[in-house]
Amino acid sequence: MSNTAVKPRIEKIPLKEKLFQKLPVFLVPVLALTGLAAIGNPSSWLTLTVAGLAMGMMIFIMASGLTVVFGLMDVINFGHGAFVAVGAFVGFTVLAWLAGWTASPSVMLNLAAVLIAILAAMLITGLLGLAFERVIVMPVYGEHLKQILVTMGGLIVAQQMIYVVWGPDELHISRPQALQGSFVIGEAAIEKYRLVAVAIGLALFLAMRHILKKTKIGLLVRAGVENGEMVEALGYRIRRLFLIVFMTGSALAGLGGVMWGLYQETITAHMGSEIMVLVFIVVIIGGLGSVEGCFIGAMLVGLLANYTAFLAPKVALISTIALMVVILMWRPQGLYPVVKAK
Amino acid sequence: MLTRLLSGDTPRSGLLTALLLIVLISLAFAPFLFPGTRSLETAARICIFIVLVASYDLLLGYAGIVSFAHTMFFGIGAYGTALALSTTGPGYGSLIWGTAAGAVVAAVFALAIGLFSLRVKAIFFAMVTLAVASAFAVFVSQMSWLTGGEDGLNYKIPRELTPAFKLIDEKILGVRINGKLLAYYLVFFVSAILFLVMLRIVNSPFGRTLKAVRDNAFRAEAIGYRVVWYRTTATILSAVMAALAGSLLAIWLRYTGPATTLSMEIMIDILLMVVIGGMGTLYGAVLGATLFILAQTYLQTLMGVAADASSAVPLFSTLVAPERWLLWLGVLFILSVYFFPSGIVGRLRAGRA
Amino acid sequence: MMAEALLTLSGVHTHIGPYHILQGVDLVVPEGGVTVLLGRNGAGKTTTLRTIMGLWNASKGDIRFDDHLITRLATPEISRRGIALVPEDMGIFTDLTVAENMILAAASGPLDAKRLEWIKELFPPIGTFWNSSAGTLSGGQKQMLSVARAIIEPRRLILIDEPTKGLAPAIIKAMTDALRELKETDTTILLVEQNFAMASGIGDTVAVMDDGRIIHSGSMKELAGDAALQEKLMGLSLEAHQ
Numbered sequence: 001m002s003n004t005a006v007k008p009r010i011e012k013i014p015l016k017e018k019l020f021q022k023l024p025v026f027l028v029p030v031l032a033l034t035g036l037a038a039i040g041n042p043s044s045w046l047t048l049t050v051a052g053l054a055m056g057m058m059i060f061i062m063a064s065g066l067t068v069v070f071g072l073m074d075v076i077n078f079g080h081g082a083f084v085a086v087g088a089f090v091g092f093t094v095l096a097w098l099a100g101w102t103a104s105p106s107v108m109l110n111l112a113a114v115l116i117a118i119l120a121a122m123l124i125t126g127l128l129g130l131a132f133e134r135v136i137v138m139p140v141y142g143e144h145l146k147q148i149l150v151t152m153g154g155l156i157v158a159q160q161m162i163y164v165v166w167g168p169d170e171l172h173i174s175r176p177q178a179l180q181g182s183f184v185i186g187e188a189a190i191e192k193y194r195l196v197a198v199a200i201g202l203a204l205f206l207a208m209r210h211i212l213k214k215t216k217i218g219l220l221v222r223a224g225v226e227n228g229e230m231v232e233a234l235g236y237r238i239r240r241l242f243l244i245v246f247m248t249g250s251a252l253a254g255l256g257g258v259m260w261g262l263y264q265e266t267i268t269a270h271m272g273s274e275i276m277v278l279v280f281i282v283v284i285i286g287g288l289g290s291v292e293g294c295f296i297g298a299m300l301v302g303l304l305a306n307y308t309a310f311l312a313p314k315v316a317l318i319s320t321i322a323l324m325v326v327i328l329m330w331r332p333q334g335l336y337p338v339v340k341a342k
Numbered sequence: 343m344l345t346r347l348l349s350g351d352t353p354r355s356g357l358l359t360a361l362l363l364i365v366l367i368s369l370a371f372a373p374f375l376f377p378g379t380r381s382l383e384t385a386a387r388i389c390i391f392i393v394l395v396a397s398y399d400l401l402l403g404y405a406g407i408v409s410f411a412h413t414m415f416f417g418i419g420a421y422g423t424a425l426a427l428s429t430t431g432p433g434y435g436s437l438i439w440g441t442a443a444g445a446v447v448a449a450v451f452a453l454a455i456g457l458f459s460l461r462v463k464a465i466f467f468a469m470v471t472l473a474v475a476s477a478f479a480v481f482v483s484q485m486s487w488l489t490g491g492e493d494g495l496n497y498k499i500p501r502e503l504t505p506a507f508k509l510i511d512e513k514i515l516g517v518r519i520n521g522k523l524l525a526y527y528l529v530f531f532v533s534a535i536l537f538l539v540m541l542r543i544v545n546s547p548f549g550r551t552l553k554a555v556r557d558n559a560f561r562a563e564a565i566g567y568r569v570v571w572y573r574t575t576a577t578i579l580s581a582v583m584a585a586l587a588g589s590l591l592a593i594w595l596r597y598t599g600p601a602t603t604l605s606m607e608i609m610i611d612i613l614l615m616v617v618i619g620g621m622g623t624l625y626g627a628v629l630g631a632t633l634f635i636l637a638q639t640y641l642q643t644l645m646g647v648a649a650d651a652s653s654a655v656p657l658f659s660t661l662v663a664p665e666r667w668l669l670w671l672g673v674l675f676i677l678s679v680y681f682f683p684s685g686i687v688g689r690l691r692a693g694r695a
Numbered sequence: 696m697m698a699e700a701l702l703t704l705s706g707v708h709t710h711i712g713p714y715h716i717l718q719g720v721d722l723v724v725p726e727g728g729v730t731v732l733l734g735r736n737g738a739g740k741t742t743t744l745r746t747i748m749g750l751w752n753a754s755k756g757d758i759r760f761d762d763h764l765i766t767r768l769a770t771p772e773i774s775r776r777g778i779a780l781v782p783e784d785m786g787i788f789t790d791l792t793v794a795e796n797m798i799l800a801a802a803s804g805p806l807d808a809k810r811l812e813w814i815k816e817l818f819p820p821i822g823t824f825w826n827s828s829a830g831t832l833s834g835g836q837k838q839m840l841s842v843a844r845a846i847i848e849p850r851r852l853i854l855i856d857e858p859t860k861g862l863a864p865a866i867i868k869a870m871t872d873a874l875r876e877l878k879e880t881d882t883t884i885l886l887v888e889q890n891f892a893m894a895s896g897i898g899d900t901v902a903v904m905d906d907g908r909i910i911h912s913g914s915m916k917e918l919a920g921d922a923a924l925q926e927k928l929m930g931l932s933l934e935a936h937q
Binding site for chain 1: 484485617672679
């Protein structure tokens with residue numbers, strides 16, 4: 001047979017699709033510029049923008065796992081916040097053990113302590129994710145109502161277990177020396193820690209993109225999002241893929257928990273369910289299941305929350321809800337709706 | 343006659359009937375059977391929560407929709423009444439218009455959220471309501487010039503409903519017949535009426551269609567039912583009922599604050615009560631709310647004893663500490679969802695000979 | 696001419712929700728050649744393929760593949776034993792490129808370059824659109840990709856569900872040619888087809904389904920030459936050219 005029998009119709013669609021793909025990307029600079037106009041003072045704006053991006057990156061770290069898990073497994077884990085809190089508590093415990101390192105003037109020791117705390121938190125939350133997936137989520141695949149209920153139940157139990165293990169009081173810890181203080185650029189003060197958060201978030205986003213686009217496991221995840229049955233029919237054990245992704249998502253929540261904890265320097269057992277509100281808003285804005293959408297949504301929410309906290313502090317959280325409403329009126333499934341075969 | 347009052351939806355189990363009768367009689371004669379302020383507080387709380395939980399079941403059990411905004415509607419009702427009483431004085435007029443305003447605002451909110459997010463997916467609705475309700479709670483506590491912020495509002499209610507008002511001088515069965523007693527019976531009868539109304543709703547053609555939509559939205563749509571319309575209407579009805587329950591609470595407590603109406607903890611409590619009592623049966627709400635609140639009030643004391651007794655075993659004593667009772671409820675909740683999703687009522691009905 | 700049975704279904708029942716779809720299917724697919732599964736819409740052909748693949752579980756009965764019981768195996772295990780499925784909806788990963796679809800299809804390792812060349816000869820669009828998003832392919836190209844995925848690794852049995860559905864005649868011919876060539880290799884094909892002209896041109900044995908049961912099985916030659924029999928078996932000839 002010849003090629004001409006099958007007309008290529010490659011040219012037309014991508015143009016329209018490209019625009020569809022690119023449009024949301026411009027929202028971030030548009031919001032940043034609107035913020036500049038509203039705030040007026042460039043140095044306050046710079047401080048707020050960095051703070052907003054840092055907050056956005058941390059939310060992204062926590063939300064990315066949730067959204068990928070949803071895309072692949074069609075499960076929204078309402079207990080995801082528990083991993084955030086557990087991660088923070090484990091991280092703080094490790095940092096407390098390493099108090100000698102964090103108080104030391106050596107930058108290397110400081111960073112080593114934080115790194116160990118992060119790894120410990122990710123390990124524990126990853127294992128917790130394993131237990132959660134096997135015990136709580138696995139029996140209710142495909143049943144949304146039950147999923148919401150049992151994962152909520154899991155959240156209650158996990159929060160209570162934090163009380164049992166760490167006691168009812170909130171924990172305080174100071175950031176290590178190297179992560180305290182700010183750089184001053186002109187009149188704007190930029191906290192070092194925020195830059196670190198932005199760097200980690202960006203690195204994670206790029207790594208996730210790379211994994212999803214270039215590795216076989218990433219391809220499997222994307223294929224599984226669209227048609228899990230076909231992935232199985234090709235010979236892959238999708239349950240194992242689910243477990244890996246769920247554990248990774250949980251570990252990322254743990255990472256986010258440590259970072260958020262170090263940002264606030266105070267953690268409570270309820271921090272997870274509080275931050276979950278922002279995480280949900282971000283996931284909804286981005287389109288359930290989309291990593292790119294989640295990233296853009298997180299930055300939008302981070303920036304908006306910081307701008308409004310400066311301009312009209314009382315409506316900070318409401319403003320993010322308003323943002324969600326506006327985005328959903330524009331694209332009812334979020335910025336990047338995820339294609340599902342069924 | 344009785345069957346008609348129950349809209350033909352009888353308990354259909356001897357044990358269940360007996361339990362419900364015990365609850366009914368206990369609540370109806372609570373001031374005389376269990377004298378004392380604490381037990382009267384508990385009884386009124388049970389009445390109000392039966393309405394609140396039943397209205398949530400309307401949504402979760404009958405429409406198959408998970409909402410996390412139920413306390414928001416509860417709070418809107420409570421704040422409506424509270425604001426009316428504190429701004430326009432403790433008259434019946436302000437009580438009524440405040441309650442009505444609360445119900446209307448709740449309905450409008452429910453309509454907006456329903457139209458907005460019920461088209462998509464159950465999960466979507468759950469996430470949106472969680473976000474909106476949390477933001478609302480924060481918003482209310484920040485509008486302190488209006489709502490009293492975290493401290494909430496204290497206000498006067500009509501004098502006839504306060505302990506200061508004496509209906510007759512002598513005691514009956516050792517109980518003082520005062521305004522507090524009247525307030526209790528106001529709560530009791532309004533709750534009973536609201537419950538019967540909800541029973542009527544779920545047994546009407548509307549209620550049956552709702553269940554059909556829950557079981558197979560796709561098919562219901564194909565037959566020609568407008569699924570979004572049914573779901574949104576259910577959301578509105580449920581919100582209005584929750585708001586009315588909130589108004590009752592506002593009248594009873596003479597105080598309204600974020601912690602008693604809007605908090606996520608209450609939302610979780612409602613979820614636990616519905617699921618443990620039995621989803622999709624309003625009687626489950628009665629049993630769930632009663633057991634839960636009794637446990638909340640009295641079981642914690644018992645656990646305190648257990649914790650003291652086992653203080654020699656460190657981890658165990660922390661696990662049974664009264665503050666940790668939610669841990670066990672959470673475990674019970676998960677087990678209920680897996681193994682008996684129809685809750686206590688479902689068990690009782692299945693077990694009938 | 697009857698070769699040994701590669702796949703045997705005996706008394707297979709499948710329930711989907713409240714519906715009892717397969718009601719005791721007995722089917723023998725001999726090794727080598729093409730077995731065509733015919734039947735009107737709703738007869739249970741797709742369900743049969745999905746049950747073999749383990750995507751739906753048989754509630755009763757046995758499925759034997761190469762003398763091993765596979766009834767209770769999970770789909771990935773069935774796939775690893777050498778059965779591939781080309782589903783009715785083609786199951787293309789539209790978010791991925793053609794290349795990525797093929798990479799995933801080679802589940803046991805990297806792409807076999809020689810085999811890939813052969814596939815590109817069978818289906819030239821696979822090569823032409825190698826780096827394009829699979830979502831932008833036309834229906835016929837998607838069908839080719841779906842078959843290509845199923846044969847990128849050597850398989851013993853390929854289940855193909857209506858590969859010509861809704862396709863233009865030129866593409867149907869290309870598909871038929873490809874299947875014929877595939878037959879020459881060591882591959883057994885179980886083909887669900889409504890297009891009798893195509894089915895009779897390529898099939899060696901045939902089974903006809905109705906109401907969840909096999910109501911006739913035999914050689915294709917016999918059925919193709921017997922118009923009365925075709926008429927009797929649900930008026931196949933009427934549906935032959937849709």
